Amino acid sequence: MFFVDTLEFEGLGNRSYLVGGPRAAVAVDPPRDVDQVIAAAAKRGVRIAYVAETHVHNDYITGGPELARITGASYLVPAAAHVSFARTPVADGDTVTVDEGLVLRALATPGHTPHHTSYVLEEDGRGAAAFTGGSLLIGTVGRPDLVEPRLTEELARAQHASAHRLADELDDEVPVLPTHGFGSFCSSSQAEGDATTIGRERTANDALTLDVDTFVAEMLAGLDDVPAYYAHMGPANAAGPAPVDLTPPGRADAGEIAARLAAGEWVVDLRSRTAFAEGHVAGSFNFEGDGKLATYLAWLIPWGKPVTLLADTPERIADAQRELARVGIDRPAAAATGDPAAWIREGERLASFPRARFADLAEVRGRGEEVAVLDVRRDSERAAGHVEGAVHVPVHELYGRLDEVPSGTVWVHCAGGMRAAIAASLLDAAGRAVVAVDDGFDAAREAGLTVTRP
Numbered sequence: 001m002f003f004v005d006t007l008e009f010e011g012l013g014n015r016s017y018l019v020g021g022p023r024a025a026v027a028v029d030p031p032r033d034v035d036q037v038i039a040a041a042a043k044r045g046v047r048i049a050y051v052a053e054t055h056v057h058n059d060y061i062t063g064g065p066e067l068a069r070i071t072g073a074s075y076l077v078p079a080a081a082h083v084s085f086a087r088t089p090v091a092d093g094d095t096v097t098v099d100e101g102l103v104l105r106a107l108a109t110p111g112h113t114p115h116h117t118s119y120v121l122e123e124d125g126r127g128a129a130a131f132t133g134g135s136l137l138i139g140t141v142g143r144p145d146l147v148e149p150r151l152t153e154e155l156a157r158a159q160h161a162s163a164h165r166l167a168d169e170l171d172d173e174v175p176v177l178p179t180h181g182f183g184s185f186c187s188s189s190q191a192e193g194d195a196t197t198i199g200r201e202r203t204a205n206d207a208l209t210l211d212v213d214t215f216v217a218e219m220l221a222g223l224d225d226v227p228a229y230y231a232h233m234g235p236a237n238a239a240g241p242a243p244v245d246l247t248p249p250g251r252a253d254a255g256e257i258a259a260r261l262a263a264g265e266w267v268v269d270l271r272s273r274t275a276f277a278e279g280h281v282a283g284s285f286n287f288e289g290d291g292k293l294a295t296y297l298a299w300l301i302p303w304g305k306p307v308t309l310l311a312d313t314p315e316r317i318a319d320a321q322r323e324l325a326r327v328g329i330d331r332p333a334a335a336a337t338g339d340p341a342a343w344i345r346e347g348e349r350l351a352s353f354p355r356a357r358f359a360d361l362a363e364v365r366g367r368g369e370e371v372a373v374l375d376v377r378r379d380s381e382r383a384a385g386h387v388e389g390a391v392h393v394p395v396h397e398l399y400g401r402l403d404e405v406p407s408g409t410v411w412v413h414c415a416g417g418m419r420a421a422i423a424a425s426l427l428d429a430a431g432r433a434v435v436a437v438d439d440g441f442d443a444a445r446e447a448g449l450t451v452t453r454p
Contacts, residue, residue: 001021002019002020002021002099002102002121002123002128002129003019003020003021003025003044004017004018004019004129004175004177005017005018005019005040005044006177007031007036007037007040008182009031009060009323009326010182010183011292011293011294011295011323011326012059012060012183012184012292012294012295012323012326012327013180013181013182013183013184013185013186013187013292013295014029014031014059014060014179014180014182014184014186015029015177015178015179015182016028016029016030016031016037016179017029017131017177018037018040018041018044018048019098019121019129019131020044020046020049020098020099020102021046021098021099021100021101021102022046022099022100023046023047023099023100024046024047024048024049024098024099025041025044025046025047025048025049025050025098025099026048026049026050026051026052026073026076026096026098026104026119027041027048027050027051027052027067027073028052028054028119028131028133028177028179029052029053029054029057029062029064029131029133029179030051030062030063030064030067031060031062031063031326032060032061032062032063032066032241032244032325032326033063033244033246033322033325033326034063034066034067034070034244037063037067038067038070038071041071047071048067048071048073049073049074049098049099050073050074050075050076050096050098050104051064051067051068051071051073051074051075051076052076052090052104052119052131053075053076053077053078053081054078054116054117054118054119054131054132054133054134054135054179055078055081055112055113055115055116055117055133055134056081056082056083056113056115056234056237056238057186057233057234057237058113058146058147058186058230058233058234059180059184059185059186059227059230059233059327060233060326060327061233061236061237061241061325061326061327061328062237062241063241063244064077065085065240065241066241066243066244068087074088074096075087075088076088076090076096076104076106077089077090078090078091078106078108078115078116078117079091079115080114080115081113081115081238082238083237083238083239083240084238084239084240085239085240090106090117091106091108092106092107092108092117093105093106093107094106098121101123101124102121102122102123103121103122103125104119104120104121104122105119105120105121105122106118106119107119107120107130107165107166107169108162109132109133109135109136109162109165109166110155110158110159110162111134111135111141111142111144111155111156111158111159111160111161111162111163112133112134112135112141112142112143112144112146112155112159112180112186113134113146113147113155114147114151114155114158116133116134116135116142116162117133118130118131118132118133118135118136118162118166119131120169120170120174126171127169127170127171127174128174129174129175129177130166130170130174130175130176130177130198131177131178131179132166132176132177132178132179133178133179133180134178134179134180134186135159135162135163135166135178136162136163136166136167136176136178136201136205136207137176137178137180137181137187138176138178138181138193138194138195138196138201139189139193139196139201139204139205140181140187140188140189140205140206140207141159141163141187141188141205141207141219142159142178142180142181142186142187142188143185143186143187143188143219143223144156144158144159144188144219145220145223145226146186146226146230146234147234152220153216153220156215156216156219156220157212157216159188159207159219160207160212160215160216161212163201163205163207163208164207164208166198167198167201167202167208170198171198171199172197172198172199172202173197173198173199174197174198175195175196175197176196176197176198176201183292185224185225185226185227185230185295188219188222188223189219189222206218206219222380224378224380225378225379225380225394225396227295227298227299227396228298228299228300228303228396229298229299229303229327229328232303232328233327233328236328242330244325244330245325245330245331246318246321246322246325248314248317248318248321248335249309249317249321249331249332249333249334249335250333250334250335251334251335251336252308252333252334252335252336253336254342254343254344254345254346254348255345256308256334257281257308257310257334257336257343257344258344258345260306260308260333260334261281261283261284265305265306265307265308265333266285266301266305266306266307266308267281267283267284267285267307267308267310268284268285268286268287268297268307268308268309268310269281269284269285269286269287269310269311269340269425270287270288270289270293270309270310270311270312270316270317270320271286271288271289271310271311271312271340272288272290273286273288273355273417273418273421273436273438274355274438275312276421276425277352277353277354277355277421277424277436278352279340279341279350279351279352280340280350280351280352280425281310281340281343281344281350281351282344282348282350282351282428282429283429284310284425284429285422285425285426285429286421286422286424286425287422288418288421289311289316289319289320291418292418293320293323293324294323294324294326294327294329295327296395296396296419296422297324297329298324298327298328298329299396300395300396300398300399300422301329306333307324307329307332307333308332308333308334308335308336309321309332309334309335309336310335310336310337310340310343311335311336311337312337312338313337314337316337317332317335317337351428353424353428353433353434353435353436354435354436355435355436355437355438356411356435356436356437356438356439357437357438357439357443357447358413358437358439358441358443358444358446358447358449359443359447360435360437361373361387361411361413361437361444361447361449362447362448362449364411365449366448370408371408371409371410371411372391372405372406372407372408372409372410372411373387373389373390373391373410373411373412373413374390374391374392374393374405374406374410374411374412374413374423374427375387375390375391375392375393375413375414376393376394376395376398376412376413376414376419376420376422376423377392377394377395377414377415377419377441378394378396379394381415381441382454383453383454384453385451385452385453386451386452386453386454387413387444387449387450387451388449388450388451388452390413391404391405391406393405395414395419395422395423398423398426398427399426402426402427402430402432405427405432408433409433409434409435410427410432410433410434410435411434411435411437412424412427412434412435412436412437413437413439413441413444414441415440415441416439416440416441417436417437417438417439417440420436420437420438421436421438423436424436
């Protein structure tokens with residue numbers, strides 16, 4: 001018998017796996033903070049004998065080298081991957097024995113990257129689970145455009161072939177256990193569902209139901225924006241990431257917070273968007289700790305800019321620090337917790353701005369008031385319909401395009417409220433009058449606003 005433990009990282013939309021038998025296990029695509037994998041192995045009472053990477057990741061920093069160093073495990077990395085550290089190169093068909101009766105077989109599945117490799121766990125000679133990384137996902141596949149633009153179509157065709165190879169070699173009941181596809185921008189489209197099998201994918205995945213030309217055309221037409229920080233992940237992973245340091249950052253008082261803001265550094269408030277709107281340090285930005293913190297903060301912040309974190313509790317700071325380390329934002333410059341009133345100097349006041357619903361916007365427009373509406377959703381979302389007259393600047397571009405936002409009070413919205421809160425904080429820090437629309441986009445039409453297509 002074998003076990004599979006799933007380590008879920010909702011902020012990045014990824015999963016890692018620990019799989020093995022009674023005595024030994026292999027960690028597949030481990031996160032930067034490897035203590036979680038070590039704890040999972042300790043709970044099972046097994047030794048981590050192997051660490052396996054499906055590919056050089058573009059969306060997070062791997063913990064593979066550090067986990068292999070700490071545990072003494074063999075570090076399996078696709079042989080064709082260009083890396084600068086010692087590893088055990090694996091090629092198509094290579095096998096390792098994880099535990100008695102459990103063999104891990106490498107299966108070349110190029111497409112997400114040229115060197116992408118899936119791993120099939122075989123129990124007593126039969127396929128029992130497929131760890132597909134960024135190849136076959138739940139209802140979709142990994143995107144092929146993150147390596148080199150000139151290779152995108154070639155890799156898209158390779159994804160189609162790799163999906164068919166997995167389907168041809170494995171039985172219907174074999175579970176498909178991907179790394180991406182749970183909100184990750186490494187997925188070519190957002191997956192639906194939480195679990196799948198080869199048999200289910202045969203009937204539900206475009207890579208297995210469409211001919212290659214149709215599949216490639218449709219996938220390339222639907223590719224979404226690429227987070228800017230992805231440009232830093234691949235090189236860091238190829239070089240071999242340094243061990244993560246999760247010791248608490250130094251405590252910042254009101255004077256230090258003000259000084260860091262004056263120096264042009266980022267001060268990030270992790271509290272809820274409701275609490276931030278009610279009162280915050282002027283000039284700070286709101287990235288909710290419960291939202292997709294790592295994705296959006298890493299996407300927007302100028303790379304290498306020092307960041308100070310503000311939160312209700314030390315636990316929130318620690319959680320954010322761990323999540324940010326996964327995308328290469330290694331050490332907060334400082335942190336502060338507790339009552340926001342303690343984050344400002346004597347004589348200063350907390351800043352604030354109003355929140356509203358689409359019904360409030362409709363009411364204001366109904367009175368004939370001229371207000372600027374800013375849509376900060378991605379291009380693909382706007383293409384499905386937008387509020388008539390709304391200016392469009394995706395949130396990940398807003399920091400560099402603030403001068404394009406119309407004058408006057410700005411009503412800013414997204415699809416649900418989180419990104420609107422980020423955008424509102426950016427505008428507020430720039431001295432703009434802003435109203436954050438905290439509402440689902442479906443409510444716009446229900447409120448009587450005209451929703452049109454581009």
